[in-house]
Amino acid sequence: MSHPRWLSWTWAVPALFLVAFLAIPLASLGREIINPGTASYLLDPLPWRVAGLAAGQALVSTALALAIGLPMANVLTRYRFRGRRWALALATVPFVLPTVVVALAFRALLGGSLGSGFAIVVLAHAYLNLAVVVRIVGARWITIDPRMELTARALGAGPWTAFRTVTLSALRPAIASAAAIVFVFSFTSLGVVLLIGDSSTRTLESLVLRQTSILLDFQAAAVSAAIQALVVGSVLVWAARQRALQRGGSARPMRLIRPRGRARWAVGAVAVAAALIVLAPVLALVWASLRSGSGWTLAWWSGLFGSNTIDAGSTRIGSPLSAMARSLTFALATGVVAAVVGGLAAVSVLTGRIGRAFAIATALPLGISAATLGLGTLLAYGRPPLDLRATGLLVPIAHALIAVPLVVAVATPTLRATDPRLVTVAANLGARPTRAWWTGYGPAMRTVMVAAGGLACAVSLGEFGAASFLARADGPTVPLVIARLLGRPGEASFGVAAALAVVLVIMTTTLVAAVDRGGRRT
Amino acid sequence: MKRTPITVLAAISASALVLTACGTNDSSTAESQPSEETAQEDATPSADETVTVQLLTHDSFALSEDVIAEFEDTSGIDIELVSGGDAGSMVAGAILAAGAPTADVMFGVDNTLITRALDEGVFEPYTSPEAESLRPDLADQTFDGLVTPIDFGDVCINIDDTWFEAEGIAPPSTLDDLADPTYSGLLVVQDPGTSSPGLAFLLSTVARYGDEWPDYWQRLKDNDVAVAGSWSDAYYGDFTFGGGGDRPIVVSYATSPPAEIVYAEGEPPETVSTSSMDDGCYRQIEYAGILAGSDDVEAAQRVVDWLLSVPVQEDIPLNMFVFPARADIPLPEVFTEFAGQVEDPEQLPADYVAENVEGLLTEWGSVMGR
Numbered sequence: 074m075s076h077p078r079w080l081s082w083t084w085a086v087p088a089l090f091l092v093a094f095l096a097i098p099l100a101s102l103g104r105e106i107i108n109p110g111t112a113s114y115l116l117d118p119l120p121w122r123v124a125g126l127a128a129g130q131a132l133v134s135t136a137l138a139l140a141i142g143l144p145m146a147n148v149l150t151r152y153r154f155r156g157r158r159w160a161l162a163l164a165t166v167p168f169v170l171p172t173v174v175v176a177l178a179f180r181a182l183l184g185g186s187l188g189s190g191f192a193i194v195v196l197a198h199a200y201l202n203l204a205v206v207v208r209i210v211g212a213r214w215i216t217i218d219p220r221m222e223l224t225a226r227a228l229g230a231g232p233w234t235a236f237r238t239v240t241l242s243a244l245r246p247a248i249a250s251a252a253a254i255v256f257v258f259s260f261t262s263l264g265v266v267l268l269i270g271d272s273s274t275r276t277l278e279s280l281v282l283r284q285t286s287i288l289l290d291f292q293a294a295a296v297s298a299a300i301q302a303l304v305v306g307s308v309l310v311w312a313a314r315q316r317a318l319q320r321g322g323s324a325r326p327m328r329l330i331r332p333r334g335r336a337r338w339a340v341g342a343v344a345v346a347a348a349l350i351v352l353a354p355v356l357a358l359v360w361a362s363l364r365s366g367s368g369w370t371l372a373w374w375s376g377l378f379g380s381n382t383i384d385a386g387s388t389r390i391g392s393p394l395s396a397m398a399r400s401l402t403f404a405l406a407t408g409v410v411a412a413v414v415g416g417l418a419a420v421s422v423l424t425g426r427i428g429r430a431f432a433i434a435t436a437l438p439l440g441i442s443a444a445t446l447g448l449g450t451l452l453a454y455g456r457p458p459l460d461l462r463a464t465g466l467l468v469p470i471a472h473a474l475i476a477v478p479l480v481v482a483v484a485t486p487t488l489r490a491t492d493p494r495l496v497t498v499a500a501n502l503g504a505r506p507t508r509a510w511w512t513g514y515g516p517a518m519r520t521v522m523v524a525a526g527g528l529a530c531a532v533s534l535g536e537f538g539a540a541s542f543l544a545r546a547d548g549p550t551v552p553l554v555i556a557r558l559l560g561r562p563g564e565a566s567f568g569v570a571a572a573l574a575v576v577l578v579i580m581t582t583t584l585v586a587a588v589d590r591g592g593r594r595t
Numbered sequence: 596m597k598r599t600p601i602t603v604l605a606a607i608s609a610s611a612l613v614l615t616a617c618g619t620n621d622s623s624t625a626e627s628q629p630s631e632e633t634a635q636e637d638a639t640p641s642a643d644e645t646v647t648v649q650l651l652t653h654d655s656f657a658l659s660e661d662v663i664a665e666f667e668d669t670s671g672i673d674i675e676l677v678s679g680g681d682a683g684s685m686v687a688g689a690i691l692a693a694g695a696p697t698a699d700v701m702f703g704v705d706n707t708l709i710t711r712a713l714d715e716g717v718f719e720p721y722t723s724p725e726a727e728s729l730r731p732d733l734a735d736q737t738f739d740g741l742v743t744p745i746d747f748g749d750v751c752i753n754i755d756d757t758w759f760e761a762e763g764i765a766p767p768s769t770l771d772d773l774a775d776p777t778y779s780g781l782l783v784v785q786d787p788g789t790s791s792p793g794l795a796f797l798l799s800t801v802a803r804y805g806d807e808w809p810d811y812w813q814r815l816k817d818n819d820v821a822v823a824g825s826w827s828d829a830y831y832g833d834f835t836f837g838g839g840g841d842r843p844i845v846v847s848y849a850t851s852p853p854a855e856i857v858y859a860e861g862e863p864p865e866t867v868s869t870s871s872m873d874d875g876c877y878r879q880i881e882y883a884g885i886l887a888g889s890d891d892v893e894a895a896q897r898v899v900d901w902l903l904s905v906p907v908q909e910d911i912p913l914n915m916f917v918f919p920a921r922a923d924i925p926l927p928e929v930f931t932e933f934a935g936q937v938e939d940p941e942q943l944p945a946d947y948v949a950e951n952v953e954g955l956l957t958e959w960g961s962v963m964g965r
Binding site for chain 1: 659676696711827860953
């Protein structure tokens, strides 16, 4: 197979990006902190114990997210039914809800029955990560020809055997990708753990925060962060191995299946259950945004949009409308940067021999804590000679860094499944290398890049940790405004925060649905 | 003070943005309109002469936009607010960048974090002429002239009075009461390892009970105290007043009751059904200081003067819900009527806190089984 020559250089762009915005910040931070004595902190049992706790919690969270997410991925990406596109966009919502909001919604919904602790943290993690499973596994599932399974059945396999040997085995790499990412997100979780966790749900990320911002013990924090990166790195290596097992198949989306007979009921039941699971916390928010101590009210909504905006004239919250505009701009910039960088990274994984190591490198930002990344970026690009904060670029760059691993995870399984013989055929028919390559991979690239770009937008809309370091104090994003409102007393603070969270849900759903639609058209 | 063309451009476009925002949002601030228009006229011709001071603050910082605009207008100094995350992360960032700072002035480092910042040489000494107007109890709190107290707040037990009235129980009035079986299962506190008011409450029990503090916490634990991860979770999740919770006693701030009035629905109500307990409050003092290595120390000094000036100090209570550090500032009525007036707050020396906080947290964890 003859790849066009430029293809062997695609790694340069993502590599430069990673060096500039991951390696250099980490090096700036390391130079301030690490000295020969740091190694002695490795003997402290505390971070290792926390790592063990977090690993157990993350395994349970991952299992739960897969158990709920896989049936959703199946129904939402493969079957034709009314409202499917919106349902698919809605499935992204949990991913972007600020963790503060999810935590409070879960407490409101499940009441005192669960309180704080392991069960509610695991549920919240599974909920937040549904979109990861649906998007990553769905992107692959849609390319599996349902006739394969029918053929297996016709050859005498039982329904479970047919599913297991045909569909499940084709999905395995995608499931591994998704599981690895859910595990990593749960393992490095911060907001949920701080808000509704207890001692059984501590993560290294929360330990790092405590060591940096309460104890100011940077060496201990560096060791905790390193252990976290180590665990995350190992999980990613495992996922990369699984992905390498990918077998061929089609990369083109199959036509949607029209459910018939009993399948109609099954599809309907899963779709309704999915909608209920996804929407329950959202409905709790809508409810909170319309209630006050004295009954129903629109005051919180007019506090967002009306003439008497909450905190008008104070720098505390800033104008909610400008925060929305700002978040949207950041999200679009993130989507473009992440799709380009992540897409090129996925392509280079596909071709070069440096592929595997490189794939793991692109996924590493997942394991770097927001506090570490924020502090490092600040040291590298937040002071002379290079102060980039005023340019407003640091937030989208940090968000893209977080989103690139997701883009790669969405793109690689599908690209790998693309039949490379298409390129050969096109070349044999006389196409120049670039043209031939595009004929083979173009359709899959487009589908996958759009799906991944949408996910990247969603990441940016919901991200809190990095933005709190890198946004201007008088230019907060929507999640920052929500957190600031929830950080002070007053009925209006809570009500307007709930209304703003509903707005965030609407922004996300609309943006992701629009991106999805665009993806289908092209 | 970075006078590179890019930052000047950015400052101009940022101030243009602020002005546009004011212009589209003017109905509630009609009276301040003329001064903003003059600001615009003045700013344009002299834009290349203004200097920019970067003011590093934490998430809870807030002032009125027109107070900032008026200073920028009269001083020729543009203030660029730089966010450092929460107070702890901000101080961590400042320590890591000591000597080559990411801003010129830092506001909001408090007395639990300040010792480390001082030890690491984060600050450049400066005593503001305005410091003569400081409250007597704050006048000597400048750590050899390295920082200037700007405001203070008290972390106090808050009580849902309506709940106690309905139950016919007298609300608690001392720290000891909280361990009394009458109040079993009614108190929610925050984890001191993750929450700033949670840590302040732990320190207040250490200040009160000395070496006996673990016994006090054991009694609280026996009395079924709940521990939340964050202030938001405790106040909006567990507290009976803030949300749908079932605990009528919470660790919060002396100024939470007035905030409930200011951030109520529609017209401010005449009274509020929470109150702040005056016993066992821990005082947090917030300081501002010039970051060593700032390249325009003179302008930075004027910003510190400004933070302690009457207009800012008058603006502080209703924006940040803390008390001004100056002695000569009349408090807003919601403060005099509804805020806890703490005569004798608990306090620990800053260096004691810095040395012992890790040990205190570890011991607290083992007492509470967390």
